[in-house]
Amino acid sequence: MTAHTPAVISFVLFAIAAAGFLTCGSLVRMLMFLELMLNAANIAFVALGPAVKSQAYAVLLFAIAAAEAGVGLALIIALASAFKTLDAGGIKELKG
Amino acid sequence: MEGNYYPLLKWILAAPLAGFALNGLLGKKLLGEKAGGIAGSLAIFISFVFAALSFSDLLNLPPENRLLRDTLFNWISAGSFSVDAAFRFDPLSAVMALIVTGVSFLIHVYSTGYMKGDAGFNRYFAYLNLFVFFMLTLVLADNPLVMFVGWEGVGLCSYLLIGFWYEDPEKASAGKKAFITNRVGDAGFLIGLMLLWALLSSNGVFSMDFASLEKNAPLLASATVLGMAAPTLICLLLFFGATGKSAQFPLFVWLPDAMAGPTPVSALIHAATMVTAGVYMLARLHFLYELAPKAMEVVLLVGCFTAFFAAVIGLLQKDIKKVLAYSTVSQLGYMFMAAGAGAFSAAVFHLATHAFFKALLFLGAGSVIHGMSGEQDMFKMGGLKKEMPFTFLLMAAGWLAIAGVPGLSGFYSKDLILEKVFEHGGMLVWAVGVLTAALTAFYTTRLFVLTFLRAKRAEGHAHESPLSMTLPMAALAVLAVAGGFLLKDRLFLFLDPAFVQPEHTSQAARLMLVSVAAGLAGIAAAFVLTLPKTAAALKSAAAPLHSLIFHKFYVDEIYAFAVIKPLKLVSDKVLFRFFDAGLIDGVLVNGTAKVSYAAGRALAKVQNGRLDLYALVFAIGVALMLFWVI
Amino acid sequence: MIVTASVYLFGGLAALATLLMLFQRNPVKAAMLMLTALLATAGLYLALSAQLLAVLQIILYAGAIMTLFIVALTVTPQALHDKPSAGHLKKVLGLAAAALILVELVKVSAALRGSPFSTAFSDAGTLDLARQLFGRFAYQFELLSLVILASIVAAVTLAAARKVER
Numbered sequence: 001m002t003a004h005t006p007a008v009i010s011f012v013l014f015a016i017a018a019a020g021f022l023t024c025g026s027l028v029r030m031l032m033f034l035e036l037m038l039n040a041a042n043i044a045f046v047a048l049g050p051a052v053k054s055q056a057y058a059v060l061l062f063a064i065a066a067a068e069a070g071v072g073l074a075l076i077i078a079l080a081s082a083f084k085t086l087d088a089g090g091i092k093e094l095k096g
Numbered sequence: 097m098e099g100n101y102y103p104l105l106k107w108i109l110a111a112p113l114a115g116f117a118l119n120g121l122l123g124k125k126l127l128g129e130k131a132g133g134i135a136g137s138l139a140i141f142i143s144f145v146f147a148a149l150s151f152s153d154l155l156n157l158p159p160e161n162r163l164l165r166d167t168l169f170n171w172i173s174a175g176s177f178s179v180d181a182a183f184r185f186d187p188l189s190a191v192m193a194l195i196v197t198g199v200s201f202l203i204h205v206y207s208t209g210y211m212k213g214d215a216g217f218n219r220y221f222a223y224l225n226l227f228v229f230f231m232l233t234l235v236l237a238d239n240p241l242v243m244f245v246g247w248e249g250v251g252l253c254s255y256l257l258i259g260f261w262y263e264d265p266e267k268a269s270a271g272k273k274a275f276i277t278n279r280v281g282d283a284g285f286l287i288g289l290m291l292l293w294a295l296l297s298s299n300g301v302f303s304m305d306f307a308s309l310e311k312n313a314p315l316l317a318s319a320t321v322l323g324m325a326a327p328t329l330i331c332l333l334l335f336f337g338a339t340g341k342s343a344q345f346p347l348f349v350w351l352p353d354a355m356a357g358p359t360p361v362s363a364l365i366h367a368a369t370m371v372t373a374g375v376y377m378l379a380r381l382h383f384l385y386e387l388a389p390k391a392m393e394v395v396l397l398v399g400c401f402t403a404f405f406a407a408v409i410g411l412l413q414k415d416i417k418k419v420l421a422y423s424t425v426s427q428l429g430y431m432f433m434a435a436g437a438g439a440f441s442a443a444v445f446h447l448a449t450h451a452f453f454k455a456l457l458f459l460g461a462g463s464v465i466h467g468m469s470g471e472q473d474m475f476k477m478g479g480l481k482k483e484m485p486f487t488f489l490l491m492a493a494g495w496l497a498i499a500g501v502p503g504l505s506g507f508y509s510k511d512l513i514l515e516k517v518f519e520h521g522g523m524l525v526w527a528v529g530v531l532t533a534a535l536t537a538f539y540t541t542r543l544f545v546l547t548f549l550r551a552k553r554a555e556g557h558a559h560e561s562p563l564s565m566t567l568p569m570a571a572l573a574v575l576a577v578a579g580g581f582l583l584k585d586r587l588f589l590f591l592d593p594a595f596v597q598p599e600h601t602s603q604a605a606r607l608m609l610v611s612v613a614a615g616l617a618g619i620a621a622a623f624v625l626t627l628p629k630t631a632a633a634l635k636s637a638a639a640p641l642h643s644l645i646f647h648k649f650y651v652d653e654i655y656a657f658a659v660i661k662p663l664k665l666v667s668d669k670v671l672f673r674f675f676d677a678g679l680i681d682g683v684l685v686n687g688t689a690k691v692s693y694a695a696g697r698a699l700a701k702v703q704n705g706r707l708d709l710y711a712l713v714f715a716i717g718v719a720l721m722l723f724w725v726i
Numbered sequence: 727m728i729v730t731a732s733v734y735l736f737g738g739l740a741a742l743a744t745l746l747m748l749f750q751r752n753p754v755k756a757a758m759l760m761l762t763a764l765l766a767t768a769g770l771y772l773a774l775s776a777q778l779l780a781v782l783q784i785i786l787y788a789g790a791i792m793t794l795f796i797v798a799l800t801v802t803p804q805a806l807h808d809k810p811s812a813g814h815l816k817k818v819l820g821l822a823a824a825a826l827i828l829v830e831l832v833k834v835s836a837a838l839r840g841s842p843f844s845t846a847f848s849d850a851g852t853l854d855l856a857r858q859l860f861g862r863f864a865y866q867f868e869l870l871s872l873v874i875l876a877s878i879v880a881a882v883t884l885a886a887a888r889k890v891e892r
Contacts, residue, residue: 001729001730001733001845002795002838002840002841002842002843002844003783003838003841003842003843004835004836004838004839005730005733005734005737005834005843006733006770006774006843007736007838007880008738008832008835009741009770010734010763010830010834011831011832011835012737012741013737013740013744013763013767013829014739014827014828014831015824015825015827015828015831016741016744016745016748016824016826017744017823017824018823019820019821019825020744020747020748021820022816022819022820022823023748023816023820023821024748024818026753027752027801028794028795028798029753029756029809030801031795032756032760032795033747033832034746034758034805035760035787035791036744036763036764036869038889039763039764039767039787042767042772043767043771043788044728046771046776046779047774047843048775048838051776051844051851052776052851052854052855052858053858055778055779055855055858056855056858056859056862056863058779059775059778059779059782059855059859060863060866060867060870061785062779062782062783062787063786063870063873063874064870064873065786065791066786066787066791066874066877067873067876068873068877069791069879070792070794070877070878071877071880071881071884072878073794073798074879074880074881074883074885075884075892076798076804077798077801077884077885078884078885080802081802086760086802089859090836092805093878
């Protein structure tokens with residue numbers, strides 16, 4: 001087996017998750033796809049590079065993903081209570 | 097450089113300028129009427145004294161070397177084009193300066209009486225002094241550009257003084273008309289000057305003062321511009337400017353309207369001085385005109401036509417001042433006829449005598465108007481001989497002078513012009529000139545008869561004018577009567593040292609008899625035809641012709657239709673609507689704003705606060721980057 | 727051989743689950759599919775001989791993160807009843823962008839065909855990993871604890887803020 005296989009798998013996963021991230025309309029969904037993208041990136045780390053070092057990187061990424069998921073969900077809860085809607089297009093406070 | 101340095105010249109100019117400053121800055125409140133009038137008249141008197149001193153110093157010089165100069169400063173210096181603010185005093189300028197300051201002084205004194213009690217008394221004297229300053233600049237200039245400064249300056253003062261009572265919109269627009277008509281002529285003048293400079297500089301001559309112009313003019317004799325000989329074109333353009341300033345056809349229309357100004361102004365500016373600037377210019381540049389015989393022919397014909405045309409219109413006017421205005425146009429035509437026939441000295445002679453008797457006539461008219469409390473319609477006057485005896489006598493002098501009664505000044509100058517025209521201009525022109533002389537005698541007599549003689553038509557009592565007004569008139573009357581006889585040969589000798597007294601031929605005597613007879617016939621006819629019954633019969637017999645003449649041949653109406661209306665139309669529809677409002681305001685100014693605004697609005701859409709769109713754009717950007725990189 | 731097959735199997739399962747998530751309307755069902763994808767990733771890790779990673783994947787992703795999602799979905803009624811709907815243009819553009827990214831990445835990965843990937847099981851695999859983590863990457867490891875601390879504080883602040891406002 002070459003490194004090609006898991007790498008392509010991770011790219012495919014990433015692309016599908018990206019597609020989902022860009023086409024869904026709800027913030028929660030976006031966060032879910034975001035986690036999946038990060039997951040795919042994790043796989044990529046494992047696929048490329050020498051075994052031990054890349055796995056160490058992957059461990060670190062786990063922690064970061066968890067932290068990010070926590071903050072994201074807290075944000076969602078706060079946004080939901082503030083705007084009463086989680087539609088990605090509906091929240092336009094940053095409008096220029 | 098030829099000519100002797102003479103420092104007094106600038107003081108001739110400085111005195112009126114100081115008078116202007118005094119009356120203009122201090123005005124009525126600080127200076128008051130009496131002091132203002134004295135200051136203004138005194139300034140001119142000082143100027144006259146200086147001019148007389150310069151004149152006597154000039155006489156002391158030998159005839160071939162009569163030239164005094166003074167250069168004040170270098171005015172323009174742009175590469176090879178260099179012009180000095182320089183002044184010259186030679187016989188021609190001496191004559192002009194003396195006439196200008198002398199007649200001016202008399203009219204200033206007259207004005208202290210005429211304008212008494214007017215609210216703008218001091219402003220009037222300020223303007224009048226300023227006018228004299230510019231007129232002196234014009235006649236004392238040593239190069240055409242300084243002359244042009246004076247040319248424009250007198251135009252400005254004319255505008256200010258015609259529209260002196262500016263609260264009346266008619267009077268104000270008369271001033272506008274004068275200025276704008278002048279400007280049209282000035283365009284030709286300037287183009288002529290530029291052409292002159294261009295041609296001279298291409299021949300290596302870079303100085304424009306009159307002495308060097310006279311020396312170098314023959315260089316241009318062979319040059320052609322646009323298929324015409326250069327001197328002819330330049331002279332025609334300069335003459336076009338002269339038609340504007342000196343009220344010849346086609347630019348004479350402003351002079352009758354200029355009668356809206358105070359009568360002393362009409363006397364000074366529109367009879368004796370400003371309108372003669374064109375004649376002066378021709379006399380000054382006589383060497384150029386002598387190189388262009390075709391241009392001289394045009395001058396002759398235009399002068400002849402104008403003289404006749406204006407005299408005809410003057411036959412039927414009702415307003416006393418308008419008759420005199422058309423008379424001025426007609427007499428100026430005589431001066432141009434003389435210039436066109438090559439007799440420049442004769443033109444200047446007539447300029448001098450005309451200044452005397454025309455100013456006298458205008459001042460007399462002013463006296464009548466003053467005495468009649470503002471009435472100007474001759475048909476409402478009559479019988480003033482008893483009520484205003486001084487004015488009657490003095491105006492009689494002017495009347496006889498202009499009619500060409502032998503012995504008075506007008507006779508000598510007009511007769512000389514007709515003689516020269518006969519010699520150099522041809523029979524036809526001479527015949528028209530004689531006919532015009534008859535008409536001149538006619539309309540002036542008519543004026544005199546209607547105003548002073550016959551039965552009194554007005555109610556109330558007309559009072560004679562004060563001494564401040566009658567004394568200047570008396571001085572002018574003396575000059576009008578004796579001036580011709582005294583100046584006759586001396587003037588010519590003075591102006592042209594090479595002058596030789598011509599023999600009195602029998603042909604000359606015959607011509608003289610014809611012109612005198614024409615004048616007397618005109619006087620007699622006027623006495624007859626102004627009888628009410630005769631006049632009415634004549635009017636009904638030739639009603640359409642009468643109407644045409646009475647309406648001044650509809651010249652003003654024709655101009656309004658042919659020139660002013662299209663000009664206004666173009667200015668409004670094309671220049672204003674299309675270019676100014678449409679193109680510049682709409683497209684350039686507003687359009688730029690609108691485009692910027694729209695671009696801003698379009699760009700603002702990018703910042704719409706929608707996270708999903710942000711993410712989308714981000715992803716598209718990444719994809720494209722990858723696409724191009726990999 | 728089995729290893730390669732299982733790699734393909736688990737990879738395909740994860741991809742399928744993610745794909746189905748795209749068309750799933752119900753957020754809870756979508757969450758379940760996400761769980762499937764994450765577990766499939768854990769299997770993938772196993773097949774790639776990253777045993778610790780597989781375990782950590784299950785504990786952290788499937789266990790902690792997924793639970794967090796379910797809790798958040800339950801607590802916010804808007805999240806539970808959301809109806810995702812994006813404009814057609816947006817969907818097309820999103821799909822196009824993702825497809826383009828995929829194509830490019832695959833192009834890049836063509837170079838990887840040459841490098842071998844060993845999936846051999848080794849006793850000392852986890853030990854080596856531990857040595858790396860607490861040795862060479864000790865600094866990053868400790869920093870991570872700060873990151874987690876920061877995220878805890880942020881989460882508490884954000885989620886609790888509304889209680890204070892009321």
